[in-house]
Amino acid sequence: MASRKSGRPSKSLWSQTGPTPRLLFGAFAIAAIGLLGLTPKTLFGLSIAWPYAALWGAVGWGRVGLSLRPMVLLIIFGLIQDISFNAPLGCFVIVNLVVYGFSAWIASMFDVMHEPLVAVIAPILQFISGFLVLWLMASALEDHAVRATPLVAAFLTTGVIYAIAHKVFDLGRAPGQPVGQAT
Amino acid sequence: MARLSRSGQKPGKRSAKRLILFVFIFGAAALVVAQSAPQIRHVFDPVRTAAGDQLGGSDSISLWARISGQAARERRIRDLESEVRELSRYKAAAISMAERLEAYENILNLMGEPPVRGVTARVTAESDGPFAQTLLANAGRAQGVDPGAIALNEGGLVGRVIQLGEYSSRILLITDFNSRIPVMGEVSGVRAILFGGRDGLGSLTDLPERSGFIEGERILTSAEGGAFPRGLVVGEARRLGGDWRVRFGMANRSGGYVQMVPPPLIETPALDADIPALDVPDGPAQASAAQGVRQ
Secondary structure: OHHHHOOOOOOOHHHHOOHHHHHHHHHHHHHHHHHHOOOOOEEOOEEOOOOOOHHHHHHHHHOOOOOHHHHHHHHHHHHHHHHHOOOOOOHHHHHHHHHHHHHHHHHHHOOOOOOHHHHHHHHHHHHHHHHHHHHHHHHHHHOOOOOOHHHHHHHHHHHHHHHHHHHHHOOOOOOOOOOOOOO | OOOOOOOOOOHHHHHHHHHHHHHHHHHHHHHHHHOOOHHHHHHOHHHHHHHHHHHHOOOOOOHHHHHOOOHHHHHHHHHHHHHHHHHHHHHHHHHOOHHHHHHHHHHHOOOOOOOOOOEEEEEEEEEOOOOOOEEEEOOOHHHOOOOOOEEEEOOEEEEEEEEEOOOOEEEEEOOOOOOOEEEEEOOOOOEEEEEEOOOOOEEEEOOOOOOOOOOOOEEEEOOOOOOOOOOOEEEEEEEEOOEEEEEEOOOOOOOOEEEEEOOOOOOOOOOHHHOOOOOOOOHHHHHHHHHHHHO
């Protein structure tokens, strides 16, 4: 009420939260959704395309530039994904890190925070790049062109959920970076 | 004053982080490439099986059960579950008249299929990603699952165990592109090799040129190669676009459980030199041998 009286808009709890708690919360969300995705996923006999949750972190955390802690988390998530998908160890690590690096590169080139068009197109390009890297790696390692349809479905789900919940993976500024340096 | 980038980082610090990112990516790529060698891939197998045990549900009492004082109840439930599993085996054996069949086979001196003994497990995880299509079931070596065990559900053949942990098994589905199953038509008797297609139906290869399946007939395992027993239901034959395809039976009845039965064991024939020479028996000895058989 005090802030309304003074004319300033009230800040939400999330906007006041620092990057480290945001990073931990995002990691928890990814782990929870990823673990839930290991269970059989059918609804009325139809199989549900489950999102690649770690990519939310790769795209969202990369928006504030490169940082060591998100990288370590993405490596851990990638190794868990490799084991759960029965992929050679390192495949999903590469996918996560490439998308993370791509996200950070786009953030360094364009204003992803304030340009609406860039803010929309950049995540789409990053998810497509993740899909392409994963499809190429899977096809190369499996010795045949793997089915793209379930992969596209999973990536569409990933993108749609990210569009709704992207704020959860927005760090505001790089972890460890003092207030005032971020754009 | 040092120039800051758009993300608010100094260029030197940023290039160091970029270098770290590249090192991580190349490290992961090296790891992937290294695993193309089977010797190195096998090094990671214990890690995979240990993780699979954790994902598949280990036999230990959970921490929450210990904290909330429900450990005794959990233990009791597990004991009862194992007892039910044990009893269900006897029930199945009684119902299926396996013993009578075995007696008939003995009378006819017929080499029939070995009696089925299996372990039923819950599917705890499934991966339908771009890599091998697999299931993770919560029974492993400790529950009596054998390496290469055959997994079945209510609809028929599900796959084969390709990775066996202490409390978990990873099953390669028959819908996977890399699975190769020798099959035959139930009525036509035509033999072929089945593998998973891209559209969820099975594809058939190595068909005879002059004969084909009958539309709608059941496709069964033919037991060629010895990996699968003969006569397990795989699906139904369908003629689509000039090709014979298989609609998988297991896809219609995925109740979340699989039964894992041991793979057929075919003894390696002994060499002539290893077989002891038979002595020509006398009259009384012959009589005693026959008595032994009767007994």
